[in-house]
Amino acid sequence: MEKVIVNLAYLLSASLFIFGLKGLSHPKTAVRGNLTASVGMLIAVLVTLLDKRIIDFSFIVAGLIVGALIGTILALKVEMTAMPQLVALFNGFGGGASALVAGSALMETHEPSIPFLLATVASGLIGAVTFSGSGVAFAKLQGLMKERPIRYSGEQIVKALVGLLGLGLGALIVLNPQSTFLYWILLAVGLVLGVLLTIAIGGADMPVVIALLNSYSGLAASATGFVLENNALIISGSLVGASGIILTNLMCKAMNRSLTNVLFGGFGEVKAQSDDIYEGKVKATTPEEVALLLEGARRVVIVPGYGMAVAQAQHAVRDLFNLLESKGIEVEFAIHPVAGRMPGHMNVLLAEVDIPYEKMKDLDEINPSFEQTDVVIVVGANDVVNPLAQTDPKSPIAGMPVLEVWKARTVVVIKRSLSPGFAGIPNPLFAMDNTLMLFADAKKALQEIVNALKES
Amino acid sequence: MEEWVMYLTVFVLSMFVGFEVITKVPPTLHTPLMSGSNAISGITIVGALISAGSGHSTLTTLLGFIALVFATINVVGGFLVTHRMLEMFKRK
Numbered sequence: 001m002e003k004v005i006v007n008l009a010y011l012l013s014a015s016l017f018i019f020g021l022k023g024l025s026h027p028k029t030a031v032r033g034n035l036t037a038s039v040g041m042l043i044a045v046l047v048t049l050l051d052k053r054i055i056d057f058s059f060i061v062a063g064l065i066v067g068a069l070i071g072t073i074l075a076l077k078v079e080m081t082a083m084p085q086l087v088a089l090f091n092g093f094g095g096g097a098s099a100l101v102a103g104s105a106l107m108e109t110h111e112p113s114i115p116f117l118l119a120t121v122a123s124g125l126i127g128a129v130t131f132s133g134s135g136v137a138f139a140k141l142q143g144l145m146k147e148r149p150i151r152y153s154g155e156q157i158v159k160a161l162v163g164l165l166g167l168g169l170g171a172l173i174v175l176n177p178q179s180t181f182l183y184w185i186l187l188a189v190g191l192v193l194g195v196l197l198t199i200a201i202g203g204a205d206m207p208v209v210i211a212l213l214n215s216y217s218g219l220a221a222s223a224t225g226f227v228l229e230n231n232a233l234i235i236s237g238s239l240v241g242a243s244g245i246i247l248t249n250l251m252c253k254a255m256n257r258s259l260t261n262v263l264f265g266g267f268g269e270v271k272a273q274s275d276d277i278y279e280g281k282v283k284a285t286t287p288e289e290v291a292l293l294l295e296g297a298r299r300v301v302i303v304p305g306y307g308m309a310v311a312q313a314q315h316a317v318r319d320l321f322n323l324l325e326s327k328g329i330e331v332e333f334a335i336h337p338v339a340g341r342m343p344g345h346m347n348v349l350l351a352e353v354d355i356p357y358e359k360m361k362d363l364d365e366i367n368p369s370f371e372q373t374d375v376v377i378v379v380g381a382n383d384v385v386n387p388l389a390q391t392d393p394k395s396p397i398a399g400m401p402v403l404e405v406w407k408a409r410t411v412v413v414i415k416r417s418l419s420p421g422f423a424g425i426p427n428p429l430f431a432m433d434n435t436l437m438l439f440a441d442a443k444k445a446l447q448e449i450v451n452a453l454k455e456s
Numbered sequence: 457m458e459e460w461v462m463y464l465t466v467f468v469l470s471m472f473v474g475f476e477v478i479t480k481v482p483p484t485l486h487t488p489l490m491s492g493s494n495a496i497s498g499i500t501i502v503g504a505l506i507s508a509g510s511g512h513s514t515l516t517t518l519l520g521f522i523a524l525v526f527a528t529i530n531v532v533g534g535f536l537v538t539h540r541m542l543e544m545f546k547r548k
Binding site for chain 2: 010013014017018020021022024025026027028030031033034035037038041044045048049051053054055056057059060062063064066067068070071072074075076078080083086087090091093094096097098100101102103104105107108113115210211214217218220221222224225226227228229230231232233234235236237238239240241242243244246247250335337342343344345347348351352354357360362
């Protein structure tokens with residue numbers, strides 16, 4: 001009877017998770033959705049604490065306090081610009097926890113069945129890859145490691161061999177469940193594999209990798225659910241797995257690249273000749289000139305990119321937005337799906353400075369409106385506004401959906417120099433007749449434009 | 457074996473539910489979606505609680521304890537930071 005009640009409580013938790021995720025379909029219901037999901041989690045934890053197998057609460061209390069303290073500090077202290085690395089970190093902890101729980105279950109079980117062992121191996125391998133992969137992603141995003149992809153000859157063979165080694169060890173564990181030390185070797189191989197897979201990924205491909213690791217952390221939890229024969233874990237894990245897969249797919253589509261290409265192909269080594277493209281055609285401008293342009297505009301579109309996050313320029317963007325709106329100028333934001341370092345990164349930064357979400361438009365929504373736009377301001381974006389994606393079929397970004405900013409009357413690009421973006425290719429936009437380059441730090445440039453506008 | 461087919465059924469069906477529900481989340485909320493769903497994957501905390509408290513052996517207790525710390529960081533931090541972000545979207 002008691003087991004029935006516990007399982008019904010888990011079913012309630014899982015249902016609350018689904019309602020919670022459903023709430024995320026609109027900004028207005030999202031806060032409640034997140035609270036609903038957290039209530040589901042609380043119910044799952046409380047019901048588990050009533051489990052008769054638990055004989056000693058000292059480690060439980062200690063673990064909950066330590067974990068809650070660290071989690072709270074991280075969640076409250078983090079800057080919005082650092083959100084990608086925090087999510088990577090949390091992903092890693094989730095994956096690591098799943099792998100350890102599965103390992104502990106393996107040691108506690110005397111005559112494990114084949115499905116149990118298969119699930120344990122899956123949880124261990126996926127969990128370990130998630131843990132170390134997220135660690136590397138965190139280090140790259142936090143600037144502890146170079147963002148450039150690390151490449152070496154025979155790289156794919158090395159990865160394939162380590163992957164095969166992991167699968168071979170898995171088979172060995174299924175055949176010899178008593179040799180639990182094999183599980184620890186499996187975890188070690190998983191950790192190495194996670195590192196190898198992620199060091200090869202460069203900065204701007206991070207959105208894909210974080211979404212993928214998100215999916216892995218869910219799948220690891222699901223596999224652990226099979227190990228513990230617990231539906232709550234299976235359901236919740238697969239929900240998260242599905243979410244990560246959807247986001248991974250969206251990110252790949254937004255770059256017109258396959259997942260295989262992102263994971264194993266990679267950009268970042270191309271050395272392009274750009275001098276002849278820019279020679280004599282680039283027009284530099286000043287904040288005062290941009291202010292004059294804006295004075296006469298009726299519709300302005302701002303295109304934020306990762307450079308806005310790096311320069312912490314979102315507050316300056318807000319000031320410009322407010323000033324233009326007060327002058328009766330229509331302002332909207334064009335947000336490319338892969339702008340920034342994780343899905344939705346730019347939206348969070350703009351929400352932080354109180355930009356209404358109705359003003360944030362995605363690619364398909366904003367592209368038809370550029371022809372009616374007087375001034376486009378590009379703040380720290382490059383590859384996502386590169387016309388080569390449409391004109392040069394040989395370009396590494398050929399076919400990638402881009403923001404067609406060049407269709408506007410005037411384009412102002414705020415950028416420190418003419419250096420190429422992540423794809424390593426020149427951007428003909430910078431040399432177009434209707435483009436003006438404002439060479440400066442994004443934050444400083446925007447503040448100067450605001451000041452010039454106020455004076456006029 | 458039969459119960460494993462049941463678990464697999466649950467797994468596959470909730471995958472479909474996941475695809476249905478999450479496809480409707482707008483791009484604007486993709487970051488909170490990731491951190492929020494990430495907190496949900498911390499459900500593994502349930503297994504960690506039992507490992508840490510069942511006193512099966514010193515090693516499993518230790519493993520359970522580490523897993524519990526990891527999972528709690530994931531759950532508490534994940535829900536909290538998601539709440540922080542979503543509040544910003546609600547303001548206007």
